[in-house]
Amino acid sequence: MKVMPIVGVRPQIIKSAPILRLLREDREIELQFIHTGQHYDFEMSKIFFNELDLPHPLRNLGVGSGSHARQTASMLLKIEGVILDLKPDVVIVFGDSNTTLAGALAAIKMQVSVCHVEAGLRSYDKSMPEEVNRILVDRCSQVLFAPTQSAVRNLKGEGMNMETVILSGDTMYDALLQHKDDIDDSKILKKMNLREETYLVFTAHRAENVDNPERLKKIITSLMRLENSKIVFPVHPRTGKRLEELNLKETLTKASNVILTDPLGYFDMLKLMKNSRVVLTDSGGMQKEAFLLHVPLYYA
Numbered sequence: 001m002k003v004m005p006i007v008g009v010r011p012q013i014i015k016s017a018p019i020l021r022l023l024r025e026d027r028e029i030e031l032q033f034i035h036t037g038q039h040y041d042f043e044m045s046k047i048f049f050n051e052l053d054l055p056h057p058l059r060n061l062g063v064g065s066g067s068h069a070r071q072t073a074s075m076l077l078k079i080e081g082v083i084l085d086l087k088p089d090v091v092i093v094f095g096d097s098n099t100t101l102a103g104a105l106a107a108i109k110m111q112v113s114v115c116h117v118e119a120g121l122r123s124y125d126k127s128m129p130e131e132v133n134r135i136l137v138d139r140c141s142q143v144l145f146a147p148t149q150s151a152v153r154n155l156k157g158e159g160m161n162m163e164t165v166i167l168s169g170d171t172m173y174d175a176l177l178q179h180k181d182d183i184d185d186s187k188i189l190k191k192m193n194l195r196e197e198t199y200l201v202f203t204a205h206r207a208e209n210v211d212n213p214e215r216l217k218k219i220i221t222s223l224m225r226l227e228n229s230k231i232v233f234p235v236h237p238r239t240g241k242r243l244e245e246l247n248l249k250e251t252l253t254k255a256s257n258v259i260l261t262d263p264l265g266y267f268d269m270l271k272l273m274k275n276s277r278v279v280l281t282d283s284g285g286m287q288k289e290a291f292l293l294h295v296p297l298y299y300a
Helices: 010-025 042-051 068-086 098-109 129-140 149-157 171-178 180-185 213-224 237-245 249-254 266-274 284-293
Strands: 002-007 090-094 113-117 143-146 165-167 199-202 230-234 258-261 278-281 297-299
Touching: 002 010, 002 068, 002 098, 010 042, 010 090, 010 113, 010 171, 010 284, 042 266, 068 098, 090 098, 098 113, 098 129, 113 129, 143 149, 149 165, 171 180, 171 284, 180 266, 213 237, 213 249, 237 249, 249 258, 266 284, 278 284, 284 297
Parallel strands: 002 090, 090 113, 113 143, 143 165, 199 230, 199 278, 230 258, 278 297
Antiparallel strands: none
16 A cells, blocks of 8 residues: 655654654555655754654655745645655645645545544634644545544534544654653753753744734744743744844844754754743644643743
8 A cells, every 4th residue: 555644844743753653664555755845844854854763755845935825835736746646545644734735635636545643623713724724634534533532522523424533642642752761861951051940942933923024023022021031942944034034133142041043853842841941832733742741831
């Protein structure tokens, strides 16, 4: 059987790791692993592949950032080409990003079965692009892997065929458990001269936050008011570009309580989060990781 898992953003790489490990070990499976490059180019995401011991993607589509419509359209075209070329029997999509939606739509339009990992999650807020993606992808899928009982109930309430729904558990939690020792062994606190529960972790990457100049200015202004707290800020490439355009990066660099760093690998990021006082983020993946690590979180 030809199985095509499609990922494009950091949380999907993590969610896919336990599944990819099993697929790679199955001699009856031909693994056709695809990376769309939705947020990170492949060179930047290599650290996740290396740390989580993932296979090298068969194709890197290099889509990059853009508006929701432009990004999704670009991925639809490129994924369609890959499906035509490789002829998978099933496509696996993860979570709720534009990569998830494009993979599911491209596959179902070409009569290829779709499996959705993390099906049935709902915020009931359709102003969130991710909520729209979740609903549409679930409708496209022939197998729905629901991580929780509440997700199963959501799918049942929406009239889904329950024979297609599987209570699977959460693969992000699986990844965290599988790499608990690696996370604990990270030396990032020593490298940054940090002590446990004396600092905050902050990240921002969503277009609605960083591509809106006024909103980004307000976020950074609010962050700078936390002058009595040490703040670790791993800077997403798109966020870094916007900060430079608005002359905000220099302000952050001069702040004695702010530590700016490049995006971190999985082990270092989880170690930072686990030992922080609180996490401030607009990342859905980090929201779940903070919950799993029992760390307080404020989500924007």
